[in-house]
Amino acid sequence: MNPLSHIDPDDPYPESDGQPMADNTEQYKWLVKIKENLEILFAERPDVFVAGDLLWYPVPDRRETGPIAPDVFVVFGRPKGRRGSYRQWEEDGIAPQVVFEILSPSNSAKEMADKLAYYDRYGVEEYYVYDPDRRSLGIWTRQGGKPSAPDVHPGLLSQSHIRGWTSPRLQIRFALTPETLLLFYPNGQPFLTSVELARRAEEASARAEQEAARADAEHFRAERLAERLRALGLDPD
Known part of the structure; x- marks a missing residue:
């Protein structure tokens, strides 16, 4: 979850947690690919904000919780533009609705469980975890529209995607093959790398x-x- 280890009174909401954006080239490739294709998808939507590795502060009191930097997140209902961090109370209280995490070998099971609980607590509607080494995809969506209470089964529940999956919010399609994860725009065009x-x-x-x-x-x-x-x-003529 990488909360900051101390609170600087002169900088209570720093823009960096001192952690690298990615642990390896594969994780970075997927982070950029998903983020940039989502930017393209919503380029004509001024009310959709897409970010990569940006610290999200859900509440102003950092004694209550530390920030977290999702690999990629999407917020519907907020304008595009530069941000040093995403301070939810300054964004009409709107939490990121969709979050992506790309696993690396350094991610522990406890860390990922903590992240799931964090995203559940603060209102994420769709949560995707892709492991490029194991070629596995985890999908969680919110049930009932509200975050679950502490120590209660998460409102974010795991979803089966044997026959593929279409994001309710993004309308992009996921297809997991033995070789890789494929992502498609609503019109069927595939997500491509910057080089492609x-x-x-x-x-x-x-x-x-x-x-x-x-x-x-x-x-x-x-x-x-x-x-x-x-x-x-x-x-x-």
């Missing part, structure tokens, strides 16, 4: 240039034909 997105953009640009060149050539041929018809005294 850049390659597709280059291919689309090349196709557009080829089509423009073909159109120019067709226009040139049409003009030449029209000139010949006029030379013969015929009206090409």
Whole structure:
């Protein structure tokens, strides 16, 4: 959960917990891939805020609870924009509705249980945990609309995804294969890495240039034909 070990009176809500964003390249790859594709998905929604590795302070009193930095989270109902941390009481009290965690070898079972309890307590509606080493996916969704009381079975309950899963909030589809996790936009397009997105953009640009060149050539041929018809005294129009 990585709560800060002390409270600095001059900086009660620091923007860093001193922990690395990721423990290895695989974890970082997935963090960036999910975060950037969600940014693309909601690019035209000014009321959807997407963040990666950003400290979330659910309450102002840090003696009650420490902050946590989900790998990726999504908040519906809050504007886009720069934030040093997500201070929920300054965000109309709106908690992140969707949280993603990407496991690394350093994550212990107790740490992940604590995170589940934390997200349940503070109102997360959908919680996804992907382990790229074991190729396993955990999905929890909130039951009943309210966080559960302390020491009570979580309101976030595990969901089966044998035949795939579609996020109620995000409308993205999950498909777990023996090799990897696949994620799809609502229109069926797959989530891609930055390199794959850049390659597709280059291919689309090349196709557009080829089509423009073909159109120019067709226009040139049409003009030449029209000139010949006029030379013969015929009206090409």
